Amino acid sequence: MKTDCNTLHYTSPAHGGWGVVRLAMLVPESYQLFVCPFACGRHGALGAIGHGLKDRLSYLYIDESDIVSGGYEDLIPEAVAELLETLEKKPKVLMIFVSCLDDLLGTDHESILAVLREQHEDVRFTFCHMNPITLDTDNPPPVNVRRKMYGLLEPSEGKKRQVNLIGNPVQIRPESELFGFLQALGIERVNHIAQFETFEAYQQMAAAQWNLVIAPPAVKTAMDMKERLNIDFELAITNYREEDILSTYERLKKKLADKEDVRFDLEPYQRRAREVVREAREAVRDRPVFIDYTAVIFPFAAARALCEAGFHVAGIFARTIGAQEKEHADWIYEHMPQIQIMNPIAHDIPGKIGTFPEDSIAIGFEAAYVTRSRHVYGLVNNEGNFGFDGLVRLMQGIVHAVQVEEDLETLIKNYGLVI
């Protein structure tokens, strides 16, 4: 999904997500060196302090003379040597992050990497990008950083009936029926990057037979891994419509099952989800519901799911309509034309603040910021949700939002959003 560039962007305090620092920290025993002007480094460093990760992060600040003279390239090996000498525990991986500037300087990363690999044989190096300037390209930072993280996996001999879940920084809740379902398909083990404590253990992911792509920014990663590590992949993006959930499971069954007769009954999970949906609808009654693209990956599809379940969806905050959910957006336009579709970064957003019903329920921080609702479900990027359990959790979150008033500033601070 490409970002909308046709308007000046209003950047609310609810804007952001994990950021590349926190995301790349998922690689066990890794360390990060940012090479950038200090203004760029400031918010990554503060974000890292907020998340307790600052001890795995250092900075090489560059100035005008380094940029103009090209001395920037020479500084990196010097800084790396100094850093590795200083660190008490040598990292297994050093991820060198460059910022937007680097895209315009034409830095020869490969030659720098060759020097570094020769000088420090026991450390793996990779260049990563914190360059939002590429947000409208096919390789923006959320995509690039995942490619680099999984690019550290080394080819493994032989494949195991294992599945990697990729793209989602937070592991899917163990309560999800996904795990039982995969087991029924004959999958012996399900891997997620967050479960590994050592870089060596992380390498197990290279031996998996399949990648399930839980979030779109990992599609290119999956393609890379197919080519380089011979790991086949299937999309399994979280969604909340029963029909879509079932269709995802159907695709997974076709792709992964080791035998034709798979015994796994999804119906009890579906029934339970329906029951929880009904309870949530009773709790919410006619309150207007607003949902945003930071809470769920497909806001139009999620809004449709809520509409079909009888909720009063009043607004959708989305920056653009991705091809994957165009069908759902068309449905919304045709059947629910009264729903407000708003771009949370549009220049007229500040003027809308304070114009929404006070009893609104906001799903997502952007929706909460603009509506000023105190009934907030602070979901971010479907974290932990999958399948019918994901639908149950969405409903529980909505019910909680009805029952408990929240201070959005505190919620955002506790979550630690980073642009």
Added chain:
Amino acid sequence: MIHDASGCTGNYTGYDEPRWYDSHSLVYCSGLREMDAILGNDEKFIQKIENAANDLKPNFLCFLGSPVPMVIGTDLEGIAAELEERTGIPSMGLATTGLHYYDKGVSDAYIAFAKKFFPLPQAVRPSGDRINILGLTPLDFSNNSNADDLIGEMEKRGFTIQADFSMVSDFHKACQAPSASVNLVVSKSGLGLAEYMKKRYQIPYVVGVPAGELAADRLAVMLKETMADKRERVLETAAEETSQVLIIGEEVLIRSLAFHFREERGIGGIQTAVLFGGTQGVYRQDSLALNSESDIRKLVNSGRYHTIIADPLIRQLIREKERVRFIELPHVAVSSKICWDHAPQLMGERLSGSLFGFQ
């Protein structure tokens, strides 16, 4: 508008502006993208701003740079001139680069504002006890009651505030800032505008923060004296040969705190050390300048100080923490949102009650 991809604006909205949360301020990111940078497609941004300006009808437009516009040589002033031509709205372009400290950007912005909106010197009529407060930024004074308290301390002592830059400023009052008879500079960020107004409007300035009752009283006296004789004055305390207390921070504030400790509480031996550069030539004796983390590390571990007052993040640089009394003085420009919720109240008598209850 901040001319960047979003990360630089994220610095501003997420980390540099404690008031942003409840703000309806019209601060935007241009959404700079790689191809537009490579092709120098300025028209796209001018068009976006024109569209927004026609809808929003702001008092003025300001276009700020970031590292990428610096590298590609974007003509920010030229873009501003084009915008002004097209929209009829006064416009400014500031060549900020992300490679200097905040006080330079703030200072440049104040001066650009002054050049754009202040009346000609011959049209200015100074009036009585009016003062401006220059450098009252949220990065230095946070978002608690400090700004209002500072203004209150001055009003309590008979002054009328014409304009404050930047916490509570009203646009129209700020445009008429040269009608004040003296400027009170409360941080380094305000010094450039004070010098500009001195040269162009012959308005003198006083440097200091009313941190503590005595400092507020002394500043009031100094302002009145300066109104009368047009001579610059600074709030400072006599230099001492030895020091056991170290205060690290923004120079005008920490000098004023040093005055409070020395003159109001009788605590001597205070060393001031500045982050982000000092105000050269303003004080009789320069503060120590800390230019890097390594400088800070050396100083705080020198063994010379029994008490260190500094931003909480500096504490982690102290090796033998148990041997040093550390008093937190959060500075938004350093620790941002990590600590800005417990920024101390510093003005007038609130200082004694809230902060530094040490002897």
